[in-house]
Amino acid sequence: MNASENKVPAGWSPRIVAFFCNWCTYTAADLAGVSRLKYAPNVRVIRLMCSGRVDPQFILEAFARGADGVLVGGCHPNDCHYVEGNYKMLRRARLLRRMLAGMGIEEARFRLEWISAAEGEKVKVVVNEMVEQIRALGPLGLPGRWAEWDREVAGLAERVAAVEAAGVGEKESEVAHG
C-alpha cells in the first residue's frame, strides 16, 4: 500500500502518539519545556512508568485510531530505572516492526528512541524529524482504509451470496476461471 496514493486532505498534519517512560524520556520532555525549546505540536504524549509497559497493542491501537506515527521513548540501554524494561521493549519492537511492514505501515511511522532525562534537545530533534518524515509519507489513514476494506469485504460477500444463490456448479467454475 502506498501512502502517496492516498489523497492528502487539505490542512492535514501528522498525528503522532508518543509513549514515554516516566524516568527518562518524559523527564526529558519536561526539560525541553523548561528550556523553552520549540518543536512541532503534532505529538501527544502518554506517560507510562517504563517503556517495558508498552504493549504492542497500544501501538496497533494508536494506528488503528488514526495515528500517522507512534514514538516510544525509553531510557538508554543499561540506564533503565527498572533494570531492563527498555531491552524488553526493544525485543517487542523488532517483532512488531515486521508485523507493521506486513500491514503496509512504513518503517518511519514507528520509532523507538532512547532519550535520557538530560536530553531535552533530543526530544525536540526526534519529534521534528519524525513529523517531517511522516509529512513526506502522507496520512496513514487506517480508519479510512478499514472502512474501505469493510466495504470491499461486504461487496465481496454480496457477490458470493449472489453466486451461491445462482447454483453450486456455476460458483465452482467461476472460482476456477476467475
Next chain:
Amino acid sequence: MNHGKNNGEEIRIGFYVCHCGHNIASMVDCAEVAKYVEQLPHVVLSRDYKYMCSDPGQELIAQDIKEHNLNRIVVASCSPLLHEHTFRTAVERGGINPFYFHMVNIREHNSWVHTDRAAATLKAKALARAAIKRVAHHRALETKRVPIHPDVLVVGGGIAGIHAAMTLANAGKKVYLVEREPTIGGHMAKFDKTFPTLDCAACILTPKMSQVGAHPNIKLMTYSEVTKVDGYVGNYTVTIKHKPRYVIEDLCIGCQDCIPACVYKEPKFPDEFNENLGKRKPIYIPFPQATPQVVIIDPDTCLNLKTGKCKKTCVEACGDKKAIDFKQQETFEDIKVGTIIVATGFKTFDATKMPQYGYGIHKNVYTALEVERLVNASGPTGGEIILRDGTHPKSIGIIHCVGSRDERHNRWCSRVCCMYSLKLAHLLKEHTGAEVYNFYIDMRTAGKNYDEFYGKLLDEGVHFIRGRVGEVTDWAFTPEEEGHLVIRVEDTLAGYVRRIPVDMVVLATGLEPQEDAQEVRRLFNMSCGGEGFFLERHPKLAPVNTFTDGIFLAGCCQGPKDIPDSVAQAGAAAAEALVLVDKGYVEQEPNTAFVIENECSGCKSCVPLCPYTAIAFDGSKQKAYINEALCKGCGTCVGACPSGSIVQNLFEDAEVFSEIEGVLAE
C-alpha cells in the same frame, strides 16, 4: 481486589485548566479548552483558573467535590512530576480517593514548546479529552507504606560527605561513610587557605575529620568502594569492597614507627596527595592529619609486595602491635541502609589537553591544585615557592578558565576558579613578593564577601588583564623575554596583543565530573546532565533529590560549587534523609501489578520477565502470582502477558487505551 469498574456508580468529572499566569494562557486559550471539555461525557463542571496549584486553586477543587458531588478530577496544568502530589492531596481533602485524579501536562509539553496558539489550544483539548476518557476508568487505590531502615550511607568523604555524615550522626542516626581514598578530606584537605576569608583550610577541616573518625554513630570505611546496590528506598542492601591497605586498621595506632624503618631510607616515589610534587615511601600516611590515622602500603612500590624479597624492617618496627599484614586481601561486606547520600565530588580538568598553555611541556607551568600544595606549610616545600627548576619566581601569571567556558572543552563555568585564582594571587604575592598577573575573560565573584575580596586584591596591586590567553611559550622575541615564559594575550580592554614574560604560570583548571561518574550513576540508578554531573530531581525545587527515591546528592558531584555551597547542600541532603528516617516509612505509589487469577492461562511468560523476581508460579493452581511487596510497578509483565490477565494499577489497559482513543479522536 475489586476490579469491577466503578461499581456502577455515576461518573461525575470536574475539570480544571490552569492559566499558570501567562505560562499557559499566553499560548493556550484556556477558556476555550474549558468550554470544549464541558460538553464531553460525564463532565459535570469545567473551569479555567489562574493558578491551580495555589491554595485557593486547591481549595476550589476540594469545595467543588463536595458541592457538586464530583467523583473524578482532571487538572490540566504543568507536569505531574511537579504537582501530581499537590492535586492528589487536594482531591483527598475534598473527600474522595486521591487516585480518582489525573493530571494533564499542557505547560512543559505544550505551551512552553509550541509557538502556534491555535495548534497549542487544539493539542490541549486533545490531551484533556484523553484524560477525561481515562479518568472514568480510575479506581480507588491505597498507597503502601514501606518501613525505612534508619541507617544512612554517605558515599564520598570530601567536605560535603563529611558534613552530611556529621549532621546525621549528631541527629542520632547511624551513618556509614565510604571513601575510596585512604583518608577522608577530599580536595579541601589539600588547600592552604580558603577564600574569601583566607582562613586556614586545615584548621577548619581537620577537627571535623577527626570528629568523623571518632563519632560513635559513624562507621568510617576508607579505602573502600561501593560495588553493588540492591533494593529500593527504605531498604537498600549495599555491597562494599574494602581494598587491602596491608595494614590492619584496628591494630594500627598511628605511631608511624614503621615509616622511618622502611628499607627505602629516603622517600622515592611520587606523592599523590602532594600532586606528585613531593616524594613518599612505599609505606606512608597521606598527610599528617589523615583520618583515620592509619598507615598504608602501596603494593606498586613496596619491595616485599612486588618481589617478596625484603627484610620487612617495617614489620620489625611495628613490633607486637602486629598491624602490618602482607597477606591482606580484598574483602566484601554487605550493609543495610534506608537512604543514601552521594557526595563523590569532582576532578579537575586535565591541563595537558590544552598544549598551547604548556603544561607538562614547560617545567614552570603549574595547575592550581599543585600550587595549593606548594603554598601549603605542610606541603612538599614547606610552603616556600620553589619552582620545578629550583628557582624562586619574581613574576607569576595566573590563567583563568582553563578548559572552562570553552566550546572545545567544557562549556560550563566552573564557578570557583575566579575566586581561587584571586586567593592564589594573594598567597603567591604574600609568599614571594612577585608581580602577579591574572588573565581572565570575565571576573565572576558572586558570593557573600566575594566581590569585596576581588576589591582587596585590586588594592594589593595584583594586575588584571582581560583576555583569553592565546599561548604560553618560551620563545623569546626580546632580550627581556629571554629565559622567561611568555604569555601571549589580547588585552581586550587596552585593545592590543601583549606579550608578558613571567617566571611561573598557574593554570586555573576547571571542575569536571569524576572519571567514573557514569559507573557511579548506574550503581545508584541516577541520571546525569549533559556535562556528566549528577542530575537533581528539579533544579529549583528538589536540588538535592535524585529521580530515585531515597538517594540524595551533595557537593560538587552535582555541579561545580564552592565549600559554603557544598556544605549547605550537604546539610540539605542530610535533612532530606532525616525526614525519611524520622518519618519511619515511605509511601509508595500503588502502581503495582497483579494477576487476575481466573484469566491467567498459566503460560509462565511473565515469570522470567520481572527484574525483581516478584512473579511466582503457583504449581498447584497452575497460575502466576505477583508478590506486591517486591513489585516495583514497571509494568513490563503487563505488556507481555498474552492472555491480558495482568493489571497494573494506575496504568490499566482500559486507562491507556482510552488515552489513546482520547488523543486521537478529533
